[in-house]
Amino acid sequence: MLPATARLTRSEDFRSVTRRGRRAGGSRIVVHALAEEVQTSASPRVGFVVSRAVGNSVVRHRVVRRLRHVVRDRLGTLPAGSSLIVRALPSAAEASSAELRQDFDAALRRLRLRANNDGGES
Template identity: 55%
Template sequence: MLPSENRLRRREEFAAAMRRGRRAGRPHLVVHLTEGSDPHVAEGTPPPPRAGFVVSKAVGNAVARHRVQRRLRHLVRARLSDLPAGSLVVVRALPGAERAAFDQLARELDAALERLLGGVRG
């Protein structure tokens, strides 16, 4: 489970991250990243990075979708410290993600984030 302050909840936040952000596609997922300040956070405090997930019915049945979402949530949680403050990240699973191994999803997420962050990740 992601901490409450690191979750995207509102449709507008998902839409903003997907429309205004950059994206990197991989065979089983697409990562959208918007860097910048969150208008809903008070001035002077560095806002934490926030993440959301989109796993459609094209991925599989409910059991498969929840499994994919749990895997992606676990992977993103481990990488939150690498994300810039105030960034919004949306990870969208593609059909076939339910058949991908956990390690493969991890490699694809790392490659997408590496591309989006320009190689600055530690």
């Protein structure tokens, strides 16, 4: 579970990140990121989008749980004040946690969002 301060929940925030932020993605996920200079003391915030195209309710919730776990382990590597949206694509339904982790790390590298390079496992 992500701490409450690390969750992106308001629809206005989701809209702002997807419209004004940069994005990088692969075959299973797309990451939208917006770095706010104003909130440099705030912790990074993350939201998830998993549409019905990914699968039924059970599959969607499994994908969200896996993505949440991946993001939780990397929350400390994200810049303070940044906002991320992780959008699952239909192929995420068959992906393992390791594959989702690789896709998320690759997206972060493309976005150059790592605050430090101690990411550990890749």
